[in-house]
Amino acid sequence: MPEGVEGSNASAEIVTLMRDGQWAFDLLGPGFLDEMVRRVQGTSGEERPRLQALPSYRLAALALKVVDRDVAFAGEDGASRLLDLNGGEQPPAFWRALLHSFNTGGYRPDTPQVDYCRPTAAHHQALDAALAVLKERAPRTHAAFTTWLTRIMIVQGAQQGGSSPRFFGCILQPANLFTISPRLFASELVHELAHQEIFVLNAYDRLTAPEGDEVWRFSPFPRLSRPTMGRLHAAHALFRLVQLSRQTGEGTFIKRSKLWRTARSFRQGELTPLGDTLVNEVYRRA
Numbered sequence: 001m002p003e004g005v006e007g008s009n010a011s012a013e014i015v016t017l018m019r020d021g022q023w024a025f026d027l028l029g030p031g032f033l034d035e036m037v038r039r040v041q042g043t044s045g046e047e048r049p050r051l052q053a054l055p056s057y058r059l060a061a062l063a064l065k066v067v068d069r070d071v072a073f074a075g076e077d078g079a080s081r082l083l084d085l086n087g088g089e090q091p092p093a094f095w096r097a098l099l100h101s102f103n104t105g106g107y108r109p110d111t112p113q114v115d116y117c118r119p120t121a122a123h124h125q126a127l128d129a130a131l132a133v134l135k136e137r138a139p140r141t142h143a144a145f146t147t148w149l150t151r152i153m154i155v156q157g158a159q160q161g162g163s164s165p166r167f168f169g170c171i172l173q174p175a176n177l178f179t180i181s182p183r184l185f186a187s188e189l190v191h192e193l194a195h196q197e198i199f200v201l202n203a204y205d206r207l208t209a210p211e212g213d214e215v216w217r218f219s220p221f222p223r224l225s226r227p228t229m230g231r232l233h234a235a236h237a238l239f240r241l242v243q244l245s246r247q248t249g250e251g252t253f254i255k256r257s258k259l260w261r262t263a264r265s266f267r268q269g270e271l272t273p274l275g276d277t278l279v280n281e282v283y284r285r286a
Contacts, residue, residue, distance in 0.1 A: 212270025
């Protein structure tokens with residue numbers, strides 16, 4: 001729980017931030033990362049400085065026991081936001097672990113296996129153009145993205161982006177998205193940023209009640225049946241995309257319709273108080 005913010009006060013502040021187009025990362029992110037450090041420091045605090053120096057995606061993976069210490073500490077990142085592994089035949093151990101995670105559970109079951117794609121100058125130009133759209137039209141979103149999303153792995157074989165709480169701060173983006181317009185690409189980046197925000201919110205305070213964990217209903221965003229948490233992710237992504245569309249002067253009717261239908265899919269007792277607050281005080285008012 002963030003220092004100085006407790007209970008209903010935190011929920012009220014989260015609602016205020018989101019309605020105002022701001023993000024919860026600065027409020028909840030530091031506490032989230034501190035908790036990751038606590039999970040992996042063990043009985044001795046001697047490694048705490050080393051853990052605190054790890055990029056967030058490696059720290060989260062280590063804390064959630066997705067990779068072992070040697071793999072996490074040896075992860076190679078390069079200097080670019082677009083992960084550049086210097087043309088090796090295969091990624092180093094940490095990044096192989098990330099790809100394995102997505103290939104075994106990060107995408108839909110019928111999605112082809114994804115492989116690492118080394119960024120080119122065209123990829124960098126496309127990302128810079130999309131970030132320029134955010135900086136001009138949605139500066140708070142731009143600040144959240146550039147501060148909290150520190151690595152993007154370009155992949156081949158997928159048609160949509162991917163995020164995982166196991167690798168907080170790192171997203172996967174299909175190579176084909178780098179060929180679309182900067183405005184549309186900016187939307188794809190915000191979509192993944194919204195998933196990352198849900199990871200932080202859910203770590204701060206569970207969003208789904210135990211009774212709702214295994215409830216599956218149709219979700220109009222991906223147009224398939226999804227569990228409660230999956231529909232909450234969809235609703236949050238739609239909410240952030242509605243905000244972005246308003247900021248960029250685009251139409252919002254279709255996104256608002258999907259958000260309304262997704263919000264209606266939740267039933268009493270399936271969400272925690274914070275989850276209910278998001279649905280009723282944030283999404284329904286969008």
